[in-house]
Amino acid sequence: MSLKRILVIAAELMLLLVMFLIIFGPMMSLFIWSIAIRWYWPATLPQEIGFDYWRQALGLQKSLAIGAVSILPAFFLSLTIAVIVVGLAMLIAIPAGYALAKYKIPFGSVIMFLFLMPNAFPQQPIFVNLLRIFTRIGLAGTIPGVILVHILVGMVFGVWITSATFRAIPTHLEEAARSVGASKTRAFFRITLPLAAPGILASAVFVFITSLDEFTGTFFIGLPFVNTLPMTLYSSSGYNMQFASVIAIILLIPSILFMTLIQRVLRAEYVGGMG
Amino acid sequence: MADRLSVRRKLRLPPYLLLLFPAVSFMLLMYAYPFVSSFTRSFVVSDGKLGFFNYAKTWDLYLKDIAFTFAVTVFSTSVTAVLAVLLAMYLRFRQSVVSGMLAGLYKLPIFIPFVVVAQMMTTFLAPHGLLNLTLARIGLINIDNPLELFNFWGLSFGFIWKMIPFSVLIIHGGFQMIDNSYIEAARSAGARRGKVITHILIPMSKSSIMVALVLVYSQIVGTFTLPYMLIGGKIPTTITVDIAHRVNYFRDFGVANTLGVCSYLLVLGTAIYYLRSSVKRVTEAESSGR
Numbered sequence: 001m002s003l004k005r006i007l008v009i010a011a012e013l014m015l016l017l018v019m020f021l022i023i024f025g026p027m028m029s030l031f032i033w034s035i036a037i038r039w040y041w042p043a044t045l046p047q048e049i050g051f052d053y054w055r056q057a058l059g060l061q062k063s064l065a066i067g068a069v070s071i072l073p074a075f076f077l078s079l080t081i082a083v084i085v086v087g088l089a090m091l092i093a094i095p096a097g098y099a100l101a102k103y104k105i106p107f108g109s110v111i112m113f114l115f116l117m118p119n120a121f122p123q124q125p126i127f128v129n130l131l132r133i134f135t136r137i138g139l140a141g142t143i144p145g146v147i148l149v150h151i152l153v154g155m156v157f158g159v160w161i162t163s164a165t166f167r168a169i170p171t172h173l174e175e176a177a178r179s180v181g182a183s184k185t186r187a188f189f190r191i192t193l194p195l196a197a198p199g200i201l202a203s204a205v206f207v208f209i210t211s212l213d214e215f216t217g218t219f220f221i222g223l224p225f226v227n228t229l230p231m232t233l234y235s236s237s238g239y240n241m242q243f244a245s246v247i248a249i250i251l252l253i254p255s256i257l258f259m260t261l262i263q264r265v266l267r268a269e270y271v272g273g274m275g
Numbered sequence: 276m277a278d279r280l281s282v283r284r285k286l287r288l289p290p291y292l293l294l295l296f297p298a299v300s301f302m303l304l305m306y307a308y309p310f311v312s313s314f315t316r317s318f319v320v321s322d323g324k325l326g327f328f329n330y331a332k333t334w335d336l337y338l339k340d341i342a343f344t345f346a347v348t349v350f351s352t353s354v355t356a357v358l359a360v361l362l363a364m365y366l367r368f369r370q371s372v373v374s375g376m377l378a379g380l381y382k383l384p385i386f387i388p389f390v391v392v393a394q395m396m397t398t399f400l401a402p403h404g405l406l407n408l409t410l411a412r413i414g415l416i417n418i419d420n421p422l423e424l425f426n427f428w429g430l431s432f433g434f435i436w437k438m439i440p441f442s443v444l445i446i447h448g449g450f451q452m453i454d455n456s457y458i459e460a461a462r463s464a465g466a467r468r469g470k471v472i473t474h475i476l477i478p479m480s481k482s483s484i485m486v487a488l489v490l491v492y493s494q495i496v497g498t499f500t501l502p503y504m505l506i507g508g509k510i511p512t513t514i515t516v517d518i519a520h521r522v523n524y525f526r527d528f529g530v531a532n533t534l535g536v537c538s539y540l541l542v543l544g545t546a547i548y549y550l551r552s553s554v555k556r557v558t559e560a561e562s563s564g565r
Contacts, residue, residue, distance in 0.1 A: 012373040015365075019377060023384060026395040026436065029405040033398050044408045096298035099291040109554045111295065114302050116553055117310070119490075120546035122497025124515050125535025129309035129316065132528050152305045159298060167560065184290075213388030216499045220522070230390045237394055237504060248394040255386035 027252070033245035053242040071232055071247055078229040081143065082211040085150040089207050093158030094200060098192075100159070101166035115159045118152070126152075127220035134221060141225040149217035154207035161206060165199025166192065202262065209258055213251065313539070317532040329533040336530075341537055343511035347427060348495045348541070351434040355491050358435070359442035360484065364472065366443070367450040385440045393504035396433040400424040400505075425505055430513075433501050438494070442487040449483025450476060486552065489545040496541050514538050 033039075034053060036046035055061040059070035096115075105111065118126070130149060131140055139145035169192055177187040193200075215230045222231065229251060237244035320328045366378055384392075399405050402421040411418035424432070453476065461471050477484070499515035506512045508520060514534050521531040539546075 009373075012369070012371065016373050016377060019380060022436070023380060025405065025409075026392075026399040029399040030391075030395050032405065044412050092297040092301060095294035099294035103289070103291040105291055105295070109558070111299060112554050112557065113550055114299065114307065116550055117546075118306060120493060120549045121310070121542060122493070122515070122535070122538045124497060124499050124518055125313040125532060125538065126306060126309045128518060128522055128528065128531050128535060129312040130305070131522065132312075132316075133309065148305060151301070155298070155302065167557075209386060213390065215388065215390040219499070219519070223523075230388070233390055233394060234504065237397065241398060244394050245398060248391045251391050252387060255388060255391070256383055259382055259386050 030245045030248050030252070033241050034249055036242060053246055057243055057246045071229065071243075071250070074227050074229045074232040075250070077143075077227065078212055081147055081150060081228065082208050084147055085154060085211040086204050086208045088147070089151045089154045089158045090162075090200070090204050093155060093203070093207075094162050097159050097162030098166050098188075100163040102171065115156060118156050123153070124216055124220075127217050131220045140221060141223065143222075143226055146218055146222040146226045146228070149221045150211040150214050153214055153217055154210045157206040157210065158203050161203035162196070162200055165196045165203070168199075169195050205258065205262070209254060212254060313532045313535045316528055317536045320529055321527065329529040332530055333533045333537065337514070337517055337534060337537075339511050340514055340517050341534075341541075343427070344496060344513045344515075344538075345541060347430055347434070347513065348492060350427075351431045351438065351495055352488060352492045354431070355435050355438045355442050356484070356488055359439050359446055359487065360477075362439070362443050363447040363450055364476065366447050367476070368468075381440050381443055383440070384437060385444065387437070389437065389498055389500040390504075392433055392437050393501045396429065396436075396501065396505055397425075400429045400432065425509070430502055430505055433505060434495050434498070437501075438491045442491055445483050445487040445490075446480065449480030452483075453479050482552065485548070489549045492545045493542040493549070496538055514541075 032046065035049045035051060037050050037052055038048040039046035052061065057071045059072045099105065100108065100112065100115075127149065134140040134145050139148070173191050173195070174187045177191045178184065182190065213230060214228075215234070218226060218228050218231055219234070222228065227235075229247060233244050233247040233251065236247065317329055318325050318327070320326060362377075362381065366374055397404075401407070402423065406424070407416065407418070407421040410416045410422070416422060457475055457479070458471055461475055466474065497515065498513075499519065502513040503516050503519060507516065514537060518531045518534045518538075521527045521534065
């Protein structure tokens with residue numbers, strides 16, 4: 001083995017180590033905080049560790065410590081909101097995605113612009129004005145208000161991924177079904193929809209994850225009454241690092257799971273604007 | 276009879292109108308209306324008068340923060356771009372066990388939400404955080420004088436950490452589209468690796484590099500969570516944090532919207548590029564498919 005080869009391999013291993021530390025360092029920090037019971041400065045690692053905060057957060061153990069709340073209500077609230085958001089968003093996104101993919105629409109590019117704009121411009125000013133409007137009509141600080149905002153945030157993924165999916169399905173399949181007598185609706189439900197199912201599922205999962213993780217929209221519209229998991233994380237991070245870290249890890253798990261599941265079908269343009 | 280049928284067909288609305296109606300009206304009410312409002316409301320002062328008062332106030336109070344936002348964004352985007360291109364190049368050219376492991380590893384943070392990244396960075400970069408403790412342990416810094424990172428540098432670190440995986444994904448995708456035969460042809464004609472990179476790889480994947488940069492840039496300008504949890508109300512901070520303060524403490528929608536307009540203006544160029552290139556990609560795919 002030549003010296004050059006050894007040097008290349010050493011450099012590569014160095015790169016791997018550095019990348020590993022950079023990627024997992026901050027995650028490690030979360031994990032250590034989540035199990036730290038006593039951690040006095042300047043010790044490099046906690047003096048006492050245990051899963052007490054996990055047990056308290058998951059409601060298995062009662063505690064009177066400041067900021068010690070069970071996160072289960074927030075977890076179920078987040079889950080319920082995400083499920084409703086997926087249902088409603090997909091209900092209006094699938095027809096729109098189909099229309100954009102299969103029809104020649106006058107001003108079609110203007111409509112596409114409308115669906116892409118939330119990705120291109122900062123969304124916070126939108127939430128600010130929605131707060132103003134929602135306050136007037138009594139939706140601010142309510143769960144329906146938060147659901148509407150989450151649908152808005154998920155809409156880009158809903159419409160964009162479903163329309164890419166429908167576009168990839170050849171039109172002649174549906175035409176063939178129609179030529180043997182199937183109605184347009186029947187051809188859609190029997191031919192196109194089953195073929196599009198994987199793409200629709202992927203976009204539904206995207207919408208689900210965005211809703212689960214959505215912070216800024218909930219912060220403006222939901223405060224102070226709608227406490228989703230990210231809001232609970234935020235409010236405990238001020239005074240109870242351990243709880244905040246436990247919640248952060250609970251939110252981290254679905255995102256990493258989703259990443260490993262979607263690896264194969266991941267297309268770059270899907271990811272724009274995530275997080 | 277035939278006449279009546281054709282009249283009915285003419286009067287019938289095209290089916291796409293019905294399909295698009297719910298989604299488009301939702302977007303008009305929930306997106307377009309608030310979007311236009313942020314412009315119109317930026318001229319409305321709290322007592323209902325119209326004028327440039329909000330802009331004058333923003334200029335007085337927040338010019339420094341607008342500059343700070345711009346600086347953080349430009350710095351983080353540039354560093355992300357350089358590192359992502361280098362990493363994508365490594366993954367494109369090197370086939371080894373290590374590069375295979377890195378290809379699996381780098382994608383992990385893509386979907387981690389900003390609120391989790393923010394919590395991670397507040398624990399990791401704190402004066403008593405893991406980074407400072409580790410650096411002290413290996414003797415690089417004195418623990419009594421830890422690195423202060425809840426500022427420009429820590430914020431940039433967080434953004435770069437979150438954005439590199441996503442940029443590598445897009446740029447590496449672009450590199451993969453270039454057929455090996457181009458590269459081999461250039462190599463056999465005597466081009467060195469550096470020349471292959473500057474003359475073939477980068478020019479041929481310019482559009483994917485641009486899309487990555489544009490998305491990273493506009494996402495950083497619009498991110499609220501990370502600066503809010505890492506820097507908060509300290510001076511200087513980002514536009515997004517100022518907007519939240521204006522709304523939460525003063526209910527001052529005028530100045531908040533003026534700041535919002537400023538953030539739109541910061542991303543105007545990249546937003547137009549992104550919208551045009553996305554729609555062009557779709558229409559090109561359509562015309563080639565038909």
